[in-house]
Amino acid sequence: MNTIISRRIGTAIASVFIFGLSFCFQNVVISGTLPSHNYHIIKKIPLDGEGGWDYLTLDSAARRLYITRSTRVTVLNVDTGLVVGEIPHTAGVHGVAIAPELSRGFISNGKAATATVFNLKTLQVIGEVKTGSNPDAIVYDPLSQKVFTFNGLSNSATVFDAKTTKVLGTIGLGGKPEFAAADGLGQIFVNLEDKSEVVAINTSNLKVKGHWALKPCSQPTGIAIDRQHRRLFIGCGNQLMSVVDANTGSIKATLPIGKRTDAIAYDPVTRLAFSSNGEGSLTVVHEDSADKFSIVNNVVTQPGARTMALDLKTHKLYLDTAKFQATSTAVSGQVRSRPTIIPGTFVILVLARTAAT
Incomplete structure (x- = not known):
């Protein structure tokens, strides 16, 4: 009897959770990993020189x-x-x-x-x-x-x-x-x-x-545009991506992304939008239609890799980061602090898609 009650309670909680996700993230489908869209690191290019x-x-x-x-x-x-x-x-x-x-x-x-x-x-x-x-x-x-x-x-x-x-x-x-x-x-x-x-x-x-x-998005940083369908993809500091109609300013969808995003990219051929996140992840979103979006994957990158560029020819992504010391130093004139960069560790991460199966 207790087992049956527990299962029913668990089912009810799960239903509430799913309903909550549907309410918060309208027009978003959590699709799981699609092999043809699964990006991964294929190369690391170390570069000399100090500085951020x-x-x-x-x-x-x-x-x-x-x-x-x-x-x-x-x-x-x-x-x-x-x-x-x-x-x-x-x-x-x-x-x-x-x-x-x-x-x-x-x-x-x-x-x-x-x-x-x-x-x-x-x-x-x-x-x-x-x-x-x-x-x-x-x-x-x-x-x-x-x-x-x-x-x-x-x-x-x-x-x-x-x-x-x-x-x-x-x-x-x-x-x-x-x-x-x-x-x-x-x-x-x-x-x-x-x-x-x-x-x-x-x-x-x-x-x-x-x-x-942009509510519920706060502290927007990166932005990219789908020129054909007039959609703006905007990364926000509170772990959200807002999709905005570039004609009217209306919000078409809100999607969960990783922590400390700083760049957004959009590929018009694959219809994929990307958020590079400082926590060491890359959120990949597919634009199913102008008003429907699927979260494809969250790819492990490297901590600090929050800026990004997209190669429209090869569809590869380029992110940059370095290794950091455990202690932080204050940034002049700002409340926040940044970790200290370990000299000689700056690197370009190259990400590509897994071949379709």
């Missing part, structure tokens, strides 16, 4: 990975695994944007409050542009041929012409910007970390089109 890191940018056509390293940008050939060059004097570097049709690249230098302009072929510096305070994310809009730096301490975006490097204006954002994504049709979407919002910007007139609340 931030965003990764991959030029799939040129086969180059741009790795931001505190005071410089290291450029890696992803086919050979060899370093092909370095762009120095980028104090507090955060990100790299590329304009292949102009053969130009752009680097956001957080400590210098500048953007470096360089030649994509030679890696030689062409010039610098003054920005707002602590430029973080940097995005090139191919339609308007403008570059946007999102300034973390100024709560603004600096906009300049990619050809002439002339500053065209400053856009007030009303909050601290994190990462951004362009839709190629004249809009850029940027997360506001402290407001838990995404801001839509018109790249033609440099006006804010709207502020969209």
Whole structure:
């Protein structure tokens, strides 16, 4: 009798739990591991040099990975695994944007409050542009041929012409910007970390089109876009991914992800979205339709691997991290602390899909 009661109670609890998941994560299917979508580490590329890191940018056509390293940008050939060059004097570097049709690249230098302009072929510096305070994310809009730096301490975006490097204006954002994504049709979407919002910007007139609340997502960081279906994938500090309609700002789904995400990527061919998580995991999500999503897998990576780039040619993922000491040191001006990096342990992780069966 007690066994029967226990089973009934257990069944009831399970039913409540499943109902709760369905309520919290509408339009989400927990599908389990699909072999053809199961990513795993296939290679580790150790790189010399000290310092931290931030965003990764991959030029799939040129086969180059741009790795931001505190005071410089290291450029890696992803086919050979060899370093092909370095762009120095980028104090507090955060990100790299590329304009292949102009053969130009752009680097956001957080400590210098500048953007470096360089030649994509030679890696030689062409010039610098003054920005707002602590430029973080940097995005090139191919339609308007403008570059946007999102300034973390100024709560603004600096906009300049990619050809002439002339500053065209400053856009007030009303909050601290994190990462951004362009839709190629004249809009850029940027997360506001402290407001838990995404801001839509018109790249033609440099006006804010709207502020969209991301609740229940909080502290949004990485963002990627499915341009065909007009969906934004946004990683949040409270272990959620929000899928947002890029036309209306409505939330289409909310999915559970790993801890300490910092980058999101989307592959339009496989229709997979990825969240790289600092806990040492990669959450893989499949877009079944524009309004239905399946959690495919949570892949073990390495602690600290929270930034990521996607190779659209091979569908491989590139993450960077290092090994850390057990003790932490405070980050100046911030409450949080970061673990101390062990010198000589910086590495690029290369992940690929398991062959379909």
